[in-house]
Amino acid sequence: MSRSIRILRIMAAPTAYSLIATDLDGTLLRGDDTLSDRSRAALARATAEGAQHLVVTGRPAPRVRPLLDELGGQGLAVCGQGAQLYDAGAHRLLWSVTLDRELAETALGKIEAEVGLLYAAVDQDGVDGLTLIEPGYVMPHPTLPAVRVPRRDDLWSEPISKVLLRHPSLSDDELASAARGVVGSLATVTMSGPGTVELQPCGVTKATGLALAAAHLGLGRVTTLAFGDMPNDIPMFDWAAHGVAMANAHPELKAVADEVTLSNEEDGIAVVLERLFGTEGQGQGLALGLA
Known part of the structure; x- marks a missing residue:
């Protein structure tokens, strides 16, 4: 099956984004719950350049902890669709709101x-x-x-x-x-x-959780880059400076995204991060978005 491909010429400087917010399922993770070596390397490169990676997921904190351990993450994670702000290093919730x-x-x-x-x-x-x-x-x-x-x-x-x-x-x-x-x-x-x-809980979204986490880190929306694949990521895209939908994303999210990258199975996040932050032995290039 042929796919139309558009070239996205958004050549932001490596320092343009200091906070990288990624959904997990259907976005950062592959279908078998694994993180590819390429995605892992791209995130490592971005953090080496000074950016902070923040997981923003619908999964509750107990279902995120093993993944954060695998990633070596000791910082914050927004869990439960924004209802929980989890400190992985201390293994405690800094903030949570319950549904009556x-x-x-x-x-x-x-x-x-x-x-x-x-x-x-x-x-x-x-x-x-x-x-x-x-x-x-x-x-x-x-x-x-x-x-x-x-x-x-x-x-x-x-x-x-x-x-x-x-x-x-x-x-x-x-x-x-x-x-x-x-x-x-x-x-x-x-x-x-x-x-x-x-x-x-009424009024709680990924955006409210992301805003809280960003404030805790001393960062803001104008330097936040967000990745997602489902309608629950729409508030996060509205809040962030730049929202990137995966090729496998729901049409509602693609409609509001600033950019569409490759699918989670094709390392779509890595494609964008390599363009923005570069890779070892590779200069900045053009991201491929699926139309």
Whole structure:
């Protein structure tokens, strides 16, 4: 299948961006949850030039910690769609906001009244919080651990950061649209990946978490470069100076991106970072974006 390719001539100086914010799934990581050698080298080069790398992900802190260990990350990470600011070195949350469980139940009931039976899961708050799934819920990302509980009521046993929803027949876009139409101010509705429609605290997005982390680091939006692949990354792109969507990104994110790079499987992040920060033995070049 042929692909039309556009050449993106955005030749920013290596020092133009001091903060690199990357989503994980579908963006920095490949489909098997690994980070390529090329992406690892490009990030190392950028940080050697003085930039800071910040993971900004929908995954809760407990599901991010092993990846940060692999990356050698001892700094901050924005987790849970912006609901958690995690200090990997100290293994503690510097900031977190929970989703009121009564509001979550009410929102869930409103959505079910609109679209019929749903299957739900929750991410518990805290650095050791569990992901609980009710009967019938299937984890969209099978490598992430989860604990099955016998009844929906058991989901609300501890404070939670978000609710994950699945519908037996509606698409993610259809479910997200229906949910937004009925939950109002009870929660923020996001779509962060295939089979992943979520409810999180009202007003909390990746942008709010990224802004908090940037302030903690003494950095600002005008020097922030963001990478993502799903609609939940739109607020982050709106906040950052420059948003780069992956070739595999959702059309809604591509529509607001400043640039489109190659897919996560093709080291799309590395392509951009090599252009901006260079590589050992290689000068700056042109990034390839998929039209």
